[in-house]
Amino acid sequence: MDNMQQTIHSINGTTNGHCRLKSMNFEVPENSFSHETQGLSRNRLVVRRGKPFKVTLKSDSWLWNPSTERLVLEVCLGGLSKRIPVLFYEEQSHPQLYDWTATIYPGNMHPQSVIIHICAPVQSSVALYELLAHIETRRSRITYVLGTFVLLCNPWLKDDPVYMPLDAHKEEYIKSDYGLVYMGSSSNVSKRPWSFGQYEPGVLEACLKLLEFSPQHLTDKNKDYTLRSDPVYLSRVVCAMVNCNDDLGILEGKWQGSYKNGVKPTDWSGSADILLRWASSKCRPVRYGQCWVFASVLCTVMRVLGIPSRVVTVFNAAHDGNGNMIIEEFYTRTGEKFGMSKDSIWNFHVWVECWMRRPDLGAGCDGWQVVDPTPQEKSEGIFCCGPCPVAAIQHHWLDARYDIPFVCASVDADVVRLIVHNGLVVGKTVDTECVGKLIYTKSIGSDKPENVTLTYKPDKSKRMRKNITLCKNTATPRSVSVPQSTPTNLSDSPYFSGIMSPNLNMTLKIVGVPKLGEPIHICVTITNQCKNPRVLVGHINAQVKEYDSSPSEAFWDAQTEVQIQPFSVTTLNHTISHFKYQSFLAGDDIVNLAVVLKDMTTKETFLAAEEFSISPPQIxxxxxxxxxxxxxxxxxxxxxxxxxxxxxxxxxxxxxxxxxxxxxxxxxxxxxxxxxxxxxxxxxxxxxxxxxxxxxxxxxxxxxxxxxxxxxxxxxxxx
Missing domain, CATH: 2.60.40.10 (Immunoglobulins)
Structure with missing residues (x-):
């Protein structure tokens, strides 16, 4: 159906001598320009709530006689409808923000046409509407089907909950169809361009279809239509529908194994292909996605719906399974890390920030909200996360909705690294800076990253958090699943409560930016802060790993021994040649590096760990x-x-x-x-x-x- 110009037919009754409505024009080019929706659809009217758009009705002569007849428009949404009396400008009492209006301005009424300006309430539901026209007398009514139009949120309108004041921000977070996803590691950040594709043919329709196939809509259409006025509700529905874990959602996730029966997540470069595949396959999930794919598709849908959105990467993002803000990592005495904890740290994790007011939480929670579609934990029974106010994360307002404790742990948990040998925990370090070390998003109008870490991280001197029980002698025993050589009850170890000696400090550093084909240079710095000399022996170990999981077996290790004098500093330099790693590593691969040293006199064991990524060669x-x-x-x-x-x-x-x-x-x-x-x-x-x-x-x-x-x-x- 061509919404720009179409012939109209009545659906009931006869004209009884009245002139019929012959055609109407949705004035798509003019309305699209005025409503900042150019390119979203080639033949369908797409407008934003709270701002008038005009339609032109044409007939052979006067369309109706205002002295004896009424012209009434009706907008229909499922089983819901709203009648809108068409009034002349002088009949309107005052502008209506919270009710539908249809206005004829002076000079817009002609013998064979009339221009009507229609305005939806500022908090109308986002949906595809049907528009009808009625010519009524006391005894009769003639109804005409005018066509359909799409109504979106309006970040240009101050009264809309998604209002964004600055034009440059709206250009970047609504209109731009290009973005960057930051990946790799905090010490070697790489970037992956992404085409959001909201102007590709069929993408708007796919986004509307996503809403129509949500569990909320399939359960109660009218209730869903009513709630779609709220960007908080919309973001949760879309977030859940981007993954297919609970519903007829878009993407199936996969993080390991073969991808032969789908597309490898790293092969995607844009959202349009994914959305169109899903929409054309009767809602079968598209295979496969990982965090940056889930997030980028979500960003596309939210921008299409009119909610300002951006993709955000958290480097060293924690997945805290038990909510205690502590991530445990386990190492052997030779520096190999093994996956025996339910907690994990992803080298990077990608989610979305959506901009909206939060009247349900108060003005202090307005602004950017974390919405994470990667299926990790359930939120109120479904696999989604957010919208979670960034301000609430920063201040640790753990009782705010939605999912604040989980997201707080993602950016600010503590990491406890335990060295296990012969059934005993023989050493431990606590790292309070590793998690959420760096948080990036694309800068406005630039390909440079914007560092938003400080918007998430609380003031260390003021924050409220749980004590780290592992640093206390009152640690609670618990059973865990561990490798054969480790104790069943780790907290029973006599060294479990011990803290690494303050008299020795060890750091591990990668020299320069590791590039594929070049040697990797490693520097270990040891500072002896006591009056006694030390003899230290141990291992340094490198393991390749996926960004979201524990590392595999070591591909390189070296033994080391050092004698260090009192109050002195010693450096150990190691090199991993290209020949040692060429059959294990490819571009953008991540390496877990650890050094474990033991004091031969005191029997203390010390650990330092670092993860880094390999830069690929250029095409x-x-x-x-x-x-x-x-x-x-x-x-x-x-x-x-x-x-x-x-x-x-x-x-x-x-x-x-x-x-x-x-x-x-x-x-x-x-x-x-x-x-x-x-x-x-x-x-x-x-x-x-x-x-x-x-x-x-x-x-x-x-x-x-x-x-x-x-x-x-x-x-x-x-x-």
Missing amino acids: TIQIEGGNSIQLKKERTVLVSFTNCLSTALYEVVLTVQGAGLLEGKQVAKIILLQPGEKILKTVSITATSPGTKLLMATLSHSNNPNIIARWYHKVSVTA
């Missing part, structure tokens, strides 16, 4: 004529990779793809790529829609089954 993407291209105009792209590694690569595959730019994948292959040699692929791109698009290139080879390099290039498409 070069060059667009002839520059990075701004015109819609439907063909352009040539040169994609190349030069082997910067010290070894030859076999069966090299260079793959190029880009939603909205390329059909399918373009591939170049070479059997052998010597150090310093180049592989090149030339592709032609044509943009099918305006906005920001992404070209993605990946490189793999038979030396290592993983993709060793992944690179993105931003393309600006103009109409």
